[in-house]
Amino acid sequence: xxxxxxxxxxxxxxxxxxxxxxxxxxxxxxxxxxxxxxxxxxxxxxxxxxxxxxxxxxxxxxxxxxxxxxxxxxxxxxxxxxxxxxxxxxxxxxxxxxxxxxxxxxxxxxxxxxxxxxxxxxxxxxxxxxxxxxxxxxxxxxxxxxxxxxxxxxxxxxxxxxxxxxxxxxxxxxxxxxxxxxxxxxxxxxxxxxxxxxxxxxxxxxxxxxxxxxxxxxxxxxxxxxxxxxxxxxxxxxxxxxx
Amino acid sequence: xxxxxxxxxxxxxxxxxxxxxxxxxxxxxxxxxxxxxxxxxxxxxxxxxxxxxxxxxxxxxxxxxxxxxxxxxxxxxxxxxxxxxxxxxxxxxxxxxxxxxxxxxxxxxxxxxxxxxxxxxxxxxxxxxxxxxxxxxxxxxxxxxxxxxxxxxxxxxxxxxxxxxxxxxxxxxxxxxxxxxxxxxxxxxxxxxxxxxxxxxxxxxxxxxxxxxxxxxxxxxxxxxxxxxxxxxxxxxxxxxxx
Numbered sequence: 001x002x003x004x005x006x007x008x009x010x011x012x013x014x015x016x017x018x019x020x021x022x023x024x025x026x027x028x029x030x031x032x033x034x035x036x037x038x039x040x041x042x043x044x045x046x047x048x049x050x051x052x053x054x055x056x057x058x059x060x061x062x063x064x065x066x067x068x069x070x071x072x073x074x075x076x077x078x079x080x081x082x083x084x085x086x087x088x089x090x091x092x093x094x095x096x097x098x099x100x101x102x103x104x105x106x107x108x109x110x111x112x113x114x115x116x117x118x119x120x121x122x123x124x125x126x127x128x129x130x131x132x133x134x135x136x137x138x139x140x141x142x143x144x145x146x147x148x149x150x151x152x153x154x155x156x157x158x159x160x161x162x163x164x165x166x167x168x169x170x171x172x173x174x175x176x177x178x179x180x181x182x183x184x185x186x187x188x189x190x191x192x193x194x195x196x197x198x199x200x201x202x203x204x205x206x207x208x209x210x211x212x213x214x215x216x217x218x219x220x221x222x223x224x225x226x227x228x229x230x231x232x233x234x235x236x237x238x239x240x241x242x243x
Numbered sequence: 244x245x246x247x248x249x250x251x252x253x254x255x256x257x258x259x260x261x262x263x264x265x266x267x268x269x270x271x272x273x274x275x276x277x278x279x280x281x282x283x284x285x286x287x288x289x290x291x292x293x294x295x296x297x298x299x300x301x302x303x304x305x306x307x308x309x310x311x312x313x314x315x316x317x318x319x320x321x322x323x324x325x326x327x328x329x330x331x332x333x334x335x336x337x338x339x340x341x342x343x344x345x346x347x348x349x350x351x352x353x354x355x356x357x358x359x360x361x362x363x364x365x366x367x368x369x370x371x372x373x374x375x376x377x378x379x380x381x382x383x384x385x386x387x388x389x390x391x392x393x394x395x396x397x398x399x400x401x402x403x404x405x406x407x408x409x410x411x412x413x414x415x416x417x418x419x420x421x422x423x424x425x426x427x428x429x430x431x432x433x434x435x436x437x438x439x440x441x442x443x444x445x446x447x448x449x450x451x452x453x454x455x456x457x458x459x460x461x462x463x464x465x466x467x468x469x470x471x472x473x474x475x476x477x478x479x480x481x482x483x484x485x486x
Binding site for chain 1: 316334369377
Protein backbone atom coordinates (compact mmCIF):
# COMPACT_ATOMS: atom_id res chain seq x y z
CA UNK A 1 0.00 0.00 0.00
CA UNK A 2 1.31 3.42 -0.96
CA UNK A 3 0.82 6.46 1.24
CA UNK A 4 0.06 9.92 -0.20
CA UNK A 5 3.63 10.76 0.83
CA UNK A 6 5.00 7.99 -1.45
CA UNK A 7 2.87 9.31 -4.28
CA UNK A 8 4.08 12.86 -3.67
CA UNK A 9 7.72 11.72 -3.83
CA UNK A 10 7.03 9.75 -7.01
CA UNK A 11 5.28 12.74 -8.66
CA UNK A 12 8.27 14.95 -7.85
CA UNK A 13 10.43 12.72 -10.08
CA UNK A 14 8.58 14.08 -13.15
CA UNK A 15 9.84 17.40 -14.59
CA UNK A 16 6.18 18.46 -14.74
CA UNK A 17 5.71 18.36 -11.00
CA UNK A 18 9.18 18.82 -9.53
CA UNK A 19 8.70 22.56 -8.98
CA UNK A 20 5.03 22.60 -8.02
CA UNK A 21 4.10 24.16 -4.65
CA UNK A 22 3.75 21.68 -1.77
CA UNK A 23 0.03 22.24 -1.16
CA UNK A 24 -0.69 21.71 -4.88
CA UNK A 25 1.25 18.46 -5.10
CA UNK A 26 -0.40 17.25 -1.91
CA UNK A 27 -3.84 17.91 -3.37
CA UNK A 28 -2.87 15.98 -6.52
CA UNK A 29 -1.36 13.12 -4.49
CA UNK A 30 -4.59 12.52 -2.58
CA UNK A 31 -6.42 11.59 -5.80
CA UNK A 32 -3.54 9.90 -7.61
CA UNK A 33 -2.93 6.14 -7.51
CA UNK A 34 -0.21 3.66 -8.34
CA UNK A 35 -1.32 0.99 -10.81
CA UNK A 36 0.48 -2.00 -12.26
CA UNK A 37 -0.02 -3.74 -15.59
CA UNK A 38 1.35 -7.05 -16.86
CA UNK A 39 3.19 -7.51 -20.15
CA UNK A 40 1.02 -6.79 -23.23
CA UNK A 41 -1.86 -5.42 -21.15
CA UNK A 42 -3.44 -2.24 -22.50
CA UNK A 43 -3.48 0.80 -20.20
CA UNK A 44 -6.06 2.38 -22.53
CA UNK A 45 -7.23 2.25 -26.12
CA UNK A 46 -7.29 5.03 -28.71
CA UNK A 47 -10.74 6.60 -28.84
CA UNK A 48 -11.40 6.21 -25.10
CA UNK A 49 -12.17 9.25 -22.96
CA UNK A 50 -8.92 10.61 -21.48
CA UNK A 51 -9.72 9.95 -17.81
CA UNK A 52 -6.13 10.02 -16.54
CA UNK A 53 -2.72 11.44 -17.15
CA UNK A 54 -0.24 8.57 -16.77
CA UNK A 55 3.23 9.02 -15.33
CA UNK A 56 5.40 6.00 -16.07
CA UNK A 57 7.39 4.94 -12.99
CA UNK A 58 8.68 1.46 -13.95
CA UNK A 59 8.94 -0.49 -17.19
CA UNK A 60 8.24 0.49 -20.79
CA UNK A 61 5.03 1.38 -22.62
CA UNK A 62 4.46 1.52 -26.36
CA UNK A 63 2.07 4.07 -27.83
CA UNK A 64 0.41 2.68 -30.92
CA UNK A 65 -1.94 3.81 -33.69
CA UNK A 66 -4.25 1.48 -35.54
CA UNK A 67 -4.86 -1.26 -36.30
CA UNK A 68 -5.90 0.08 -39.70
CA UNK A 69 -6.20 -2.37 -42.57
CA UNK A 70 -4.64 -4.94 -40.21
CA UNK A 71 -1.57 -2.80 -39.54
CA UNK A 72 -0.56 -1.31 -36.23
CA UNK A 73 2.08 1.34 -35.87
CA UNK A 74 4.35 2.10 -32.89
CA UNK A 75 4.40 5.89 -32.68
CA UNK A 76 6.38 6.30 -29.48
CA UNK A 77 8.20 4.28 -26.80
CA UNK A 78 7.85 5.54 -23.23
CA UNK A 79 10.35 5.19 -20.39
CA UNK A 80 10.23 6.42 -16.78
CA UNK A 81 9.34 9.22 -16.01
CA UNK A 82 7.50 10.06 -19.24
CA UNK A 83 3.91 11.32 -19.08
CA UNK A 84 1.11 10.44 -21.49
CA UNK A 85 -1.20 11.66 -22.99
CA UNK A 86 -1.07 15.28 -21.91
CA UNK A 87 -2.74 16.84 -24.97
CA UNK A 88 -5.82 14.61 -24.69
CA UNK A 89 -6.12 15.19 -20.93
CA UNK A 90 -5.76 18.98 -21.06
CA UNK A 91 -8.12 19.40 -23.99
CA UNK A 92 -10.68 16.89 -22.67
CA UNK A 93 -10.56 14.92 -25.93
CA UNK A 94 -10.31 11.16 -26.54
CA UNK A 95 -6.87 9.54 -26.54
CA UNK A 96 -5.50 9.42 -30.12
CA UNK A 97 -3.14 6.53 -29.37
CA UNK A 98 -3.35 3.26 -27.45
CA UNK A 99 -0.92 2.48 -24.62
CA UNK A 100 0.32 -1.08 -24.13
CA UNK A 101 2.68 -2.41 -21.44
CA UNK A 102 5.86 -3.88 -22.94
CA UNK A 103 6.80 -5.82 -19.78
CA UNK A 104 5.65 -5.33 -16.20
CA UNK A 105 4.69 -1.70 -15.76
CA UNK A 106 4.00 0.63 -12.85
CA UNK A 107 2.33 4.01 -13.42
CA UNK A 108 0.79 6.86 -11.51
CA UNK A 109 -2.69 7.80 -12.67
CA UNK A 110 -3.70 11.42 -12.16
CA UNK A 111 -7.42 12.08 -12.74
CA UNK A 112 -7.83 14.29 -15.82
CA UNK A 113 -10.51 16.49 -14.30
CA UNK A 114 -8.42 17.15 -11.20
CA UNK A 115 -5.42 18.05 -13.35
CA UNK A 116 -7.46 20.40 -15.55
CA UNK A 117 -8.74 22.08 -12.38
CA UNK A 118 -5.26 22.52 -10.93
CA UNK A 119 -3.83 23.83 -14.21
CA UNK A 120 -6.58 26.43 -14.43
CA UNK A 121 -5.93 27.71 -10.89
CA UNK A 122 -2.12 27.46 -10.80
CA UNK A 123 -0.59 29.73 -13.46
CA UNK A 124 2.92 28.37 -12.92
CA UNK A 125 1.73 24.81 -13.59
CA UNK A 126 -0.02 26.09 -16.74
CA UNK A 127 3.31 27.51 -17.93
CA UNK A 128 5.00 24.15 -17.26
CA UNK A 129 2.30 22.44 -19.31
CA UNK A 130 2.95 24.90 -22.16
CA UNK A 131 6.64 23.94 -22.06
CA UNK A 132 5.79 20.24 -22.08
CA UNK A 133 3.27 20.49 -24.95
CA UNK A 134 5.61 22.68 -27.02
CA UNK A 135 8.35 20.09 -26.51
CA UNK A 136 6.07 17.21 -27.49
CA UNK A 137 4.85 19.08 -30.56
CA UNK A 138 8.44 19.66 -31.66
CA UNK A 139 9.29 15.97 -31.19
CA UNK A 140 6.33 15.05 -33.36
CA UNK A 141 7.46 17.52 -36.08
CA UNK A 142 10.87 15.81 -36.03
CA UNK A 143 9.14 12.45 -36.33
CA UNK A 144 7.29 13.65 -39.47
CA UNK A 145 10.48 15.13 -40.88
CA UNK A 146 12.45 11.91 -40.29
CA UNK A 147 9.73 9.82 -41.92
CA UNK A 148 9.59 12.07 -44.95
CA UNK A 149 13.19 13.07 -45.54
CA UNK A 150 15.42 10.38 -44.08
CA UNK A 151 16.16 6.81 -45.12
CA UNK A 152 15.60 3.92 -42.71
CA UNK A 153 19.36 3.67 -42.14
CA UNK A 154 19.56 7.39 -41.32
CA UNK A 155 16.59 7.10 -38.95
CA UNK A 156 18.38 4.34 -37.05
CA UNK A 157 21.54 6.47 -36.99
CA UNK A 158 19.64 9.49 -35.60
CA UNK A 159 18.07 7.27 -32.96
CA UNK A 160 21.51 6.06 -31.82
CA UNK A 161 22.90 9.61 -31.76
CA UNK A 162 19.92 10.60 -29.58
CA UNK A 163 20.66 7.68 -27.23
CA UNK A 164 24.32 8.71 -27.00
CA UNK A 165 23.21 12.23 -26.02
CA UNK A 166 20.83 10.84 -23.39
CA UNK A 167 23.54 8.54 -22.04
CA UNK A 168 25.88 11.49 -21.49
CA UNK A 169 27.72 11.38 -24.81
CA UNK A 170 28.98 7.85 -24.16
CA UNK A 171 30.42 5.87 -27.09
CA UNK A 172 29.15 2.57 -25.73
CA UNK A 173 25.38 2.42 -25.47
CA UNK A 174 22.90 -0.16 -24.33
CA UNK A 175 19.67 -0.32 -26.29
CA UNK A 176 16.76 0.56 -23.96
CA UNK A 177 14.28 -1.66 -25.84
CA UNK A 178 14.49 -4.90 -27.82
CA UNK A 179 15.48 -4.36 -31.47
CA UNK A 180 12.08 -5.43 -32.79
CA UNK A 181 10.42 -2.58 -30.86
CA UNK A 182 12.98 0.01 -31.92
CA UNK A 183 12.49 -1.12 -35.52
CA UNK A 184 8.72 -0.66 -35.18
CA UNK A 185 9.17 2.84 -33.72
CA UNK A 186 11.42 3.75 -36.68
CA UNK A 187 8.89 2.38 -39.19
CA UNK A 188 11.13 -0.55 -40.22
CA UNK A 189 10.55 -4.28 -40.40
CA UNK A 190 12.94 -6.42 -38.28
CA UNK A 191 14.61 -7.45 -41.59
CA UNK A 192 15.12 -3.78 -42.59
CA UNK A 193 16.59 -3.17 -39.17
CA UNK A 194 19.10 -6.01 -39.57
CA UNK A 195 20.13 -4.63 -42.96
CA UNK A 196 20.40 -1.10 -41.51
CA UNK A 197 22.68 -2.38 -38.73
CA UNK A 198 24.94 -3.92 -41.37
CA UNK A 199 24.88 -0.70 -43.43
CA UNK A 200 25.84 1.40 -40.38
CA UNK A 201 29.06 -0.61 -39.89
CA UNK A 202 30.56 1.51 -42.67
CA UNK A 203 29.57 4.62 -40.69
CA UNK A 204 31.45 3.51 -37.59
CA UNK A 205 28.65 1.73 -35.70
CA UNK A 206 29.00 -1.78 -34.24
CA UNK A 207 25.93 -3.44 -32.76
CA UNK A 208 26.49 -6.64 -30.75
CA UNK A 209 23.31 -7.95 -29.11
CA UNK A 210 21.93 -5.03 -27.11
CA UNK A 211 25.17 -3.10 -27.02
CA UNK A 212 26.15 -0.41 -29.50
CA UNK A 213 29.63 0.97 -29.99
CA UNK A 214 29.98 4.26 -31.85
CA UNK A 215 33.50 4.36 -33.31
CA UNK A 216 33.10 7.76 -34.97
CA UNK A 217 30.05 9.75 -33.93
CA UNK A 218 30.97 12.74 -36.12
CA UNK A 219 31.02 10.52 -39.21
CA UNK A 220 27.63 9.15 -38.16
CA UNK A 221 26.26 12.68 -37.70
CA UNK A 222 27.45 13.58 -41.21
CA UNK A 223 25.93 10.42 -42.68
CA UNK A 224 22.57 11.16 -41.00
CA UNK A 225 22.82 14.84 -41.99
CA UNK A 226 22.19 15.89 -38.41
CA UNK A 227 21.59 19.58 -37.90
CA UNK A 228 22.23 20.25 -34.21
CA UNK A 229 19.71 23.10 -34.19
CA UNK A 230 16.92 21.10 -35.81
CA UNK A 231 17.51 17.52 -34.73
CA UNK A 232 18.39 17.92 -31.04
CA UNK A 233 16.47 14.97 -29.69
CA UNK A 234 16.47 15.51 -25.99
CA UNK A 235 15.34 19.10 -25.74
CA UNK A 236 15.66 20.95 -22.51
CA UNK A 237 12.46 22.15 -21.00
CA UNK A 238 11.97 25.91 -21.30
CA UNK A 239 9.41 27.05 -18.76
CA UNK A 240 8.20 30.64 -18.66
CA UNK A 241 8.28 32.22 -15.24
CA UNK A 242 5.12 33.61 -13.77
CA UNK A 243 5.42 37.36 -13.27
CA UNK B 244 -0.36 52.74 -42.91
CA UNK B 245 -2.15 50.67 -40.30
CA UNK B 246 -3.22 52.12 -36.95
CA UNK B 247 -2.97 50.12 -33.68
CA UNK B 248 -6.77 49.93 -33.92
CA UNK B 249 -6.52 48.12 -37.28
CA UNK B 250 -4.02 45.70 -35.78
CA UNK B 251 -6.25 45.10 -32.78
CA UNK B 252 -9.20 44.27 -35.05
CA UNK B 253 -7.01 41.96 -37.14
CA UNK B 254 -5.68 40.15 -34.03
CA UNK B 255 -9.24 39.59 -32.83
CA UNK B 256 -9.87 37.48 -35.95
CA UNK B 257 -7.57 34.77 -34.53
CA UNK B 258 -9.11 32.28 -32.07
CA UNK B 259 -6.04 32.85 -29.90
CA UNK B 260 -6.82 36.48 -29.28
CA UNK B 261 -10.55 36.82 -29.78
CA UNK B 262 -11.31 36.57 -26.05
CA UNK B 263 -8.31 38.42 -24.66
CA UNK B 264 -8.97 41.43 -22.41
CA UNK B 265 -8.94 44.83 -24.15
CA UNK B 266 -5.91 46.21 -22.31
CA UNK B 267 -3.91 43.07 -23.13
CA UNK B 268 -4.74 43.14 -26.82
CA UNK B 269 -3.96 46.86 -26.93
CA UNK B 270 -0.54 46.23 -25.41
CA UNK B 271 0.13 43.51 -27.99
CA UNK B 272 -1.15 45.71 -30.86
CA UNK B 273 1.31 48.49 -30.07
CA UNK B 274 4.27 46.19 -30.80
CA UNK B 275 2.71 44.16 -33.61
CA UNK B 276 3.14 45.02 -37.30
CA UNK B 277 1.61 44.12 -40.63
CA UNK B 278 4.14 42.75 -43.12
CA UNK B 279 3.80 41.65 -46.71
CA UNK B 280 5.81 39.10 -48.68
CA UNK B 281 5.86 38.36 -52.39
CA UNK B 282 5.40 34.93 -53.92
CA UNK B 283 8.18 32.46 -53.00
CA UNK B 284 9.74 34.83 -50.47
CA UNK B 285 10.76 33.20 -47.19
CA UNK B 286 9.25 34.62 -43.99
CA UNK B 287 11.91 32.75 -42.02
CA UNK B 288 14.19 29.74 -42.30
CA UNK B 289 14.35 26.67 -40.07
CA UNK B 290 17.09 27.07 -37.49
CA UNK B 291 16.57 30.83 -37.07
CA UNK B 292 15.74 32.28 -33.66
CA UNK B 293 11.97 32.47 -33.25
CA UNK B 294 11.64 36.25 -33.05
CA UNK B 295 7.96 36.48 -33.97
CA UNK B 296 4.68 34.66 -33.86
CA UNK B 297 3.08 35.05 -37.29
CA UNK B 298 -0.67 35.39 -37.81
CA UNK B 299 -1.56 34.84 -41.46
CA UNK B 300 -4.09 37.46 -42.64
CA UNK B 301 -4.00 37.08 -46.45
CA UNK B 302 -2.66 34.45 -48.85
CA UNK B 303 -1.11 31.04 -48.23
CA UNK B 304 2.17 29.96 -46.62
CA UNK B 305 3.87 26.60 -46.86
CA UNK B 306 5.84 25.23 -43.91
CA UNK B 307 8.72 23.13 -45.14
CA UNK B 308 11.44 20.89 -43.72
CA UNK B 309 14.77 20.36 -45.41
CA UNK B 310 16.31 20.48 -47.89
CA UNK B 311 18.00 17.25 -46.81
CA UNK B 312 19.87 15.30 -49.46
CA UNK B 313 18.37 17.71 -51.99
CA UNK B 314 14.80 16.97 -50.89
CA UNK B 315 12.38 19.42 -49.33
CA UNK B 316 9.17 18.40 -47.68
CA UNK B 317 5.94 20.39 -47.28
CA UNK B 318 4.82 19.64 -43.72
CA UNK B 319 1.86 22.01 -43.50
CA UNK B 320 -0.12 24.51 -45.59
CA UNK B 321 -1.31 27.62 -43.76
CA UNK B 322 -4.41 29.70 -44.47
CA UNK B 323 -5.85 32.80 -42.77
CA UNK B 324 -6.03 33.07 -39.75
CA UNK B 325 -3.52 30.33 -38.85
CA UNK B 326 -0.65 31.13 -36.46
CA UNK B 327 2.91 29.85 -36.69
CA UNK B 328 5.18 28.75 -35.03
CA UNK B 329 3.73 28.85 -31.54
CA UNK B 330 5.83 26.06 -29.99
CA UNK B 331 9.14 27.69 -31.02
CA UNK B 332 8.00 31.12 -29.82
CA UNK B 333 6.70 29.99 -26.42
CA UNK B 334 9.71 27.78 -25.69
CA UNK B 335 12.27 30.31 -26.99
CA UNK B 336 13.74 27.71 -29.35
CA UNK B 337 14.73 27.98 -33.04
CA UNK B 338 12.03 27.46 -35.69
CA UNK B 339 12.00 23.80 -36.79
CA UNK B 340 10.39 24.57 -40.13
CA UNK B 341 10.83 27.22 -42.83
CA UNK B 342 7.91 29.42 -43.92
CA UNK B 343 7.58 30.40 -47.59
CA UNK B 344 4.92 32.60 -49.19
CA UNK B 345 2.93 30.74 -51.85
CA UNK B 346 1.53 33.90 -53.48
CA UNK B 347 1.29 37.42 -52.11
CA UNK B 348 1.04 37.20 -48.35
CA UNK B 349 0.08 39.53 -45.51
CA UNK B 350 0.88 38.62 -41.91
CA UNK B 351 0.88 40.11 -38.45
CA UNK B 352 4.17 39.72 -36.60
CA UNK B 353 3.94 39.59 -32.81
CA UNK B 354 7.32 39.87 -31.06
CA UNK B 355 8.12 36.57 -29.32
CA UNK B 356 9.46 38.15 -26.17
CA UNK B 357 6.38 40.33 -25.78
CA UNK B 358 4.12 37.31 -26.23
CA UNK B 359 6.06 35.22 -23.70
CA UNK B 360 5.73 38.11 -21.25
CA UNK B 361 1.99 38.44 -21.77
CA UNK B 362 1.42 34.67 -21.52
CA UNK B 363 3.29 34.59 -18.21
CA UNK B 364 1.19 37.40 -16.71
CA UNK B 365 -2.22 36.52 -18.18
CA UNK B 366 -3.34 33.07 -16.96
CA UNK B 367 -6.32 32.98 -19.30
CA UNK B 368 -4.08 33.54 -22.32
CA UNK B 369 -1.80 30.75 -21.03
CA UNK B 370 -4.81 28.41 -20.99
CA UNK B 371 -5.66 29.41 -24.57
CA UNK B 372 -2.08 28.62 -25.59
CA UNK B 373 -2.38 25.19 -23.93
CA UNK B 374 -5.50 24.54 -26.02
CA UNK B 375 -3.75 25.65 -29.19
CA UNK B 376 -0.59 23.59 -28.56
CA UNK B 377 -2.60 20.50 -27.61
CA UNK B 378 -4.57 20.88 -30.83
CA UNK B 379 -1.42 21.27 -32.92
CA UNK B 380 0.19 18.27 -31.24
CA UNK B 381 -2.85 16.15 -32.05
CA UNK B 382 -2.81 17.27 -35.69
CA UNK B 383 0.84 16.25 -35.91
CA UNK B 384 0.06 12.82 -34.39
CA UNK B 385 -2.61 12.39 -37.09
CA UNK B 386 -0.05 13.38 -39.70
CA UNK B 387 2.34 10.64 -38.45
CA UNK B 388 -0.47 8.12 -38.34
CA UNK B 389 -1.61 8.93 -41.89
CA UNK B 390 1.96 8.65 -43.20
CA UNK B 391 2.49 5.31 -41.50
CA UNK B 392 -0.85 3.56 -41.84
CA UNK B 393 -2.63 4.99 -44.85
CA UNK B 394 -2.03 4.70 -48.59
CA UNK B 395 -1.54 7.81 -50.73
CA UNK B 396 -5.07 7.40 -52.12
CA UNK B 397 -6.50 7.20 -48.58
CA UNK B 398 -4.51 10.27 -47.52
CA UNK B 399 -6.03 12.25 -50.39
CA UNK B 400 -9.48 10.94 -49.43
CA UNK B 401 -9.00 12.00 -45.79
CA UNK B 402 -7.85 15.42 -46.95
CA UNK B 403 -11.02 15.86 -49.04
CA UNK B 404 -13.25 14.71 -46.17
CA UNK B 405 -11.54 17.29 -43.95
CA UNK B 406 -12.18 19.98 -46.56
CA UNK B 407 -15.84 18.97 -46.76
CA UNK B 408 -16.11 19.33 -42.97
CA UNK B 409 -14.45 22.76 -43.10
CA UNK B 410 -16.72 23.86 -45.93
CA UNK B 411 -19.83 23.04 -43.88
CA UNK B 412 -20.35 19.47 -45.06
CA UNK B 413 -20.78 20.60 -48.67
CA UNK B 414 -20.61 17.97 -51.42
CA UNK B 415 -19.02 20.38 -53.88
CA UNK B 416 -15.64 21.66 -52.74
CA UNK B 417 -13.09 24.02 -54.15
CA UNK B 418 -9.47 23.07 -53.54
CA UNK B 419 -7.83 25.80 -51.42
CA UNK B 420 -4.37 25.24 -52.96
CA UNK B 421 -3.07 24.14 -56.35
CA UNK B 422 -2.90 20.36 -56.72
CA UNK B 423 0.90 20.28 -56.80
CA UNK B 424 1.01 21.81 -53.31
CA UNK B 425 -1.66 19.52 -51.89
CA UNK B 426 0.28 16.57 -53.34
CA UNK B 427 3.46 17.77 -51.61
CA UNK B 428 1.65 18.15 -48.28
CA UNK B 429 0.33 14.59 -48.62
CA UNK B 430 3.80 13.23 -49.46
CA UNK B 431 2.89 12.42 -53.06
CA UNK B 432 4.47 13.32 -56.38
CA UNK B 433 2.18 15.19 -58.84
CA UNK B 434 2.02 11.91 -60.84
CA UNK B 435 0.92 9.94 -57.76
CA UNK B 436 -1.70 12.59 -57.14
CA UNK B 437 -3.10 12.24 -60.67
CA UNK B 438 -3.29 8.47 -60.24
CA UNK B 439 -4.93 8.90 -56.81
CA UNK B 440 -7.57 11.20 -58.33
CA UNK B 441 -8.36 8.51 -60.92
CA UNK B 442 -8.48 5.83 -58.20
CA UNK B 443 -10.91 7.89 -56.09
CA UNK B 444 -13.44 8.00 -58.94
CA UNK B 445 -14.47 4.47 -57.90
CA UNK B 446 -15.07 5.82 -54.37
CA UNK B 447 -17.48 8.49 -55.56
CA UNK B 448 -15.09 11.43 -56.00
CA UNK B 449 -14.94 13.56 -59.17
CA UNK B 450 -12.19 16.16 -59.49
CA UNK B 451 -12.51 18.66 -62.33
CA UNK B 452 -9.82 21.35 -62.26
CA UNK B 453 -10.00 22.88 -58.78
CA UNK B 454 -13.48 21.62 -58.04
CA UNK B 455 -14.27 18.39 -56.23
CA UNK B 456 -17.63 16.68 -56.17
CA UNK B 457 -18.23 14.03 -53.51
CA UNK B 458 -20.95 11.72 -54.78
CA UNK B 459 -20.97 9.45 -51.72
CA UNK B 460 -19.08 10.75 -48.71
CA UNK B 461 -19.99 7.73 -46.56
CA UNK B 462 -18.43 5.38 -49.10
CA UNK B 463 -15.34 7.60 -49.11
CA UNK B 464 -15.18 7.51 -45.30
CA UNK B 465 -15.35 3.72 -45.38
CA UNK B 466 -12.64 3.49 -48.05
CA UNK B 467 -10.34 5.79 -46.00
CA UNK B 468 -11.23 3.90 -42.80
CA UNK B 469 -12.11 7.16 -41.07
CA UNK B 470 -12.73 6.89 -37.36
CA UNK B 471 -14.68 10.00 -36.39
CA UNK B 472 -13.15 9.99 -32.90
CA UNK B 473 -9.57 9.70 -34.10
CA UNK B 474 -9.50 11.42 -37.48
CA UNK B 475 -11.66 14.50 -36.89
CA UNK B 476 -9.54 17.01 -38.76
CA UNK B 477 -10.87 20.34 -37.69
CA UNK B 478 -10.91 19.97 -33.95
CA UNK B 479 -12.74 22.46 -31.85
CA UNK B 480 -10.66 24.43 -29.44
CA UNK B 481 -11.14 23.35 -25.84
CA UNK B 482 -9.95 26.13 -23.54
CA UNK B 483 -9.84 25.66 -19.79
CA UNK B 484 -11.46 28.46 -17.83
CA UNK B 485 -9.45 30.32 -15.27
CA UNK B 486 -10.86 29.79 -11.81
